[in-house]
Amino acid sequence: MADAAGAGLSGAQRAAVFLLGVGEESATAIMRHMEPREVQRIGEAMASLSSISNEQVEAVLAAFHEDASALNPLGLGAPEFTRRVLTNALGESKARSMLAKVMPGKQQTSGIEALKWMDPGAVAELLEDEHPQIIAIVLASLDEEQSAQVLVNIPEPVRSEALLRVARLQVIDPAAMEELDKVLEKQLGKVRKTPPRSVNGMTSAAAILNNVKADVESELLGALKEADAELGEKVGELMFVFDNLMELDDRGMQRLIREIAVDSLVIALKGVDDRLQDKFFNNMSSRAADMLREDLEAKGPVKLSEVEAAQKEILAVAARLSDEGEITLGKGGDDFV
Template sequence: MPMDNDNKPKYSGAERVAIFMMSLGEEYAAELLRYMGPKEVQRIGGAMASLERVTRSDIDAVLREFSELIHDQTALGIGADDYVRNLLCAALGEDKASGLIDRILLGRNSKGLEALKWLDARAISEIIRHEHPQIVAIVISHLDPDQAAETLSYLPERMQSDLILRIATLDGVQPAALQELDEILESQLSGKNTAKSSMVGGLQAAANILNFMEGARETAIMEGITQVDADLSERIQELMFIFANLIDVDDRGIQTLLREVSTESLVLALKGADDDLKDKIFKNMSKRAAEMLREDLEAKGPVRVSDVEAAQKEILAVARRLAESGDIVLGGKGGEAML
């Protein structure tokens, strides 16, 4: 595997996949992309577009790594399903590989639930807004958290707390019921993807969606849930990753995050941060950069709470993107890695 000067992998997992696919040529790369969902296509496409100065030795190293992986995980003695599952998890990580594994191993045809992921949030909200709330909750649970949060924001405010409550208390869906819902949606859509398994919803799904909600709406939804079930509300909050939790990210992760964040957003976000988090940010900057940031904070003056929350959400979105690509590790209130 290509290494940089710090003896770390020179390329992220997504970049190694991009290099591998580009080495196959357009026809075979396009065939592989057919088995991937919108998030995978976006991540790998972005990696392809950002790759620069990839040397022949780098390509050879990626291909050699893949070849060794194939050689080490021979199919002799294990089932084909286990082989594919182990291979994809080793290459992409368990979280990223899960959707692709479902598409390949379950062998289902294109279905409506997965096709929704290719639509914009407003269009999804129009399709589901008149369905029973439990149906809406199941559909939203199938979306990726950022898309789910945006879809939720287009639904009536009076529904939002109830839907998050239903998502948090979902404990899977019977395959027959899920298939029926899938077929109903498929009749309204023409998608080219595949439905996932029946395990949807749960506390973590609710927390992930709320992480992407605008600050004021997130607060209102949590207040609504607290009125119905205070214990459930507390359990959801424990799983949410908020701006203050950046204090738990290691120094290398903070440095990586700071390279991706604009100074303007950082200044606004830190106006609402406590001193410990500010000190952690300053510590991971050069002395000159830290001094300039302190000066900008002092000169900024009063700002609207909504602006601070928006800036914090923007930075958290960057942090989640970096976590998804394996560049940093986020820790929630419970101390476990998220995303």
């Protein structure tokens, strides 16, 4: 009964109900450990909850108790414990360098942390007179949704140049981070020496582009390909992955299926999310869907490289159909009238 009572709530709503259930003081302490994006989503969920029954509150708290009971307490707080031990043993300067090696991607400057809580327009204004390399480092360090909103507020040609530099990033060196901290010191009064940090610039650039409007995406990707054709192609490939086919409407999916060889589809669907498999099944005739399920069950283990090759082949077909106007991929651009 408890599970049924909480079944209609989204993850953010369940978190909101939990926080409302534990009281203001405990909820405040918990939210201090959340990322800005998490706080925003839970805050929106709290505002959207018009009426919550006692059964729903009990269901959420019971589910939390069950999940918490399954956790091994030894793993909780391990990153912070590691940070404290290394700092006490090596001193702050050496510990920062060591932490960058043993906990890659987990070190964050206080300046970047402050930017996460700022309005994207304010971040763009703060960066408007800075070098494109500094802007690129900031964009690669923020959440991709916030980075996308910051990027669209930066005027051309700096915007395209900054995205090009994001895509080329591999390692953020200490000198660049020092320069970034100087920028933030002037605006926020916060400075902290930081070690090198590995980044995947092409992935960051693709994620940023996936979060801007279609017309801006087309403009920026075109500028990126013009500046560096090979890099632009790689970023474009990273923007469109097999899971994106979930965004196709039923008509588009049916059109795509007609262009795909069954053998390729069987391999491409190996190991993918059940929801995506169902997306294909639901857009086939019952007989074709049953045959595909049987082929998937009968198919033995397949090399990951073969799965990726088959998926890439299908994505190429989808891209061609999109270019021909047969199907619609990705985000919307202008409104229809």
